[in-house]
Structures are given as C-alpha cells and as structure tokens.
Amino acid sequence: MSYPMQTKGNRALSSVSTLLLSILFFISKPSNAQSSSPxxxxxxxxxxxxxxxxxxxxxxxxxxxxxxxxxxxxxxxxxxxxxxxxxxxxxxxxxxxxxWSEALHGEREGTDTVFLFTTPPAVHREEEDRFGGTCSPYRKLEVLLDC
Known part of the structure; x- marks a missing residue:
C-alpha cells in the first residue's frame, strides 16, 4: 500500500484543520461551571x-x-x-x-474520566483503579500504553 507524499501545503492544511477541529471541540463542550457548586x-x-x-x-x-x-x-x-x-x-x-450516571451501560452524566473503547468486564475495575484518578482523560490511548 502506498501513501501520497505529504507536501508543505498538505501539512499546512492538515495543521489548520486540526486547529479548527480542536477549537470546535472546545467550543461545543458543555461548560462545567454550574457543577462547581453542586x-x-x-x-x-x-x-x-x-x-x-x-x-x-x-x-x-x-x-x-x-x-x-x-x-x-x-x-x-x-x-x-x-x-x-x-x-x-x-x-x-x-x-x-x-x-443515570453510574455508566453501567457505557453512558453517564457528567465529565469524569471516560474510556472511549470497550473492554472485557473483568478488567473494568482494574482500569478504573489504575487510570481513573491519575491520568488525564484526554490522553486515553496514551494512558493505556504509557501509564
């Protein structure tokens, strides 16, 4: 399988696209301000x-x-x-x-640690203990590989 060579223009377009998608993500993310005082x-x-x-x-x-x-x-x-x-x-x-926030079925209310993948039930508790309070939820794949 061959991949097209990435040109300077393609890299710039890719960088701009990534930046715009990141901005869109943070703008669309619900504010957590109201939950600061439960x-x-x-x-x-x-x-x-x-x-x-x-x-x-x-x-x-x-x-x-x-x-x-x-x-x-x-x-x-x-x-x-x-x-x-x-x-x-x-x-x-x-x-x-x-x-309805216990995440029993993979969905929960709030913004706590989220795993964007499914895992066998036997490892759920181990993952929560290992990664839940120690790693950034924004580094999910890196967390599994590096933590």
Missing amino acids: KFACDVTKNPSLAGYGFCNTGLNAEARVTDLVGRLTLEEKIGFLVSKATGVSRLGIPDYNW
Whole structure:
C-alpha cells in the first residue's frame, strides 16, 4: 500500500484543520461551571426554612431521616423519583437530579474520566483503579500504553 507524499501545503492544511477541529471541540463542550457548586437538599444557608425538617437534621440516624422525608412526599413526588431524571421537590428544597450516571451501560452524566473503547468486564475495575484518578482523560490511548 502506498501513501501520497505529504507536501508543505498538505501539512499546512492538515495543521489548520486540526486547529479548527480542536477549537470546535472546545467550543461545543458543555461548560462545567454550574457543577462547581453542586446542588443538594437541606442547604439552610440558601433556604433557612429547611432547618425545621427532620430529614435535614444530621443529628438523627439515617432511618429517622428517611422516614421523615418519605412521610412528607406526596405519591406523585415519590413516583417522580422512579425515573432517571427525577423532578425535584422545591417545597422541600430537593433539586432535580439525574441519577443515570453510574455508566453501567457505557453512558453517564457528567465529565469524569471516560474510556472511549470497550473492554472485557473483568478488567473494568482494574482500569478504573489504575487510570481513573491519575491520568488525564484526554490522553486515553496514551494512558493505556504509557501509564
């Protein structure tokens, strides 16, 4: 198999194309600015009225807090939590939440480490332990070869 010789003009065009594609990638990448301060229920600094709810009382055990929360939810609100994009309950200070983020099927919400290839299930955990917190997710192939 023969490859055409790369001329100076071709290299310049290739460099410009790479630059434009890189710019397009970074422009189209969703901003992570809003996730820098995660939303969570029981934020009494933003909503002091939540301090009176038992499920916000960290002094209670988990069972008491869950019982209090479930008792305050309507049937419709409980049903709303059964889907992946759970609707929040503003009257209780509970924000919307997309819990389909465990990446069980190769897709997840957010911008954590991503592997752009499939692997046998037996090595998933080993890869996560080895590469997950130590290497840049932008060097995926290099990570597998060099880390």
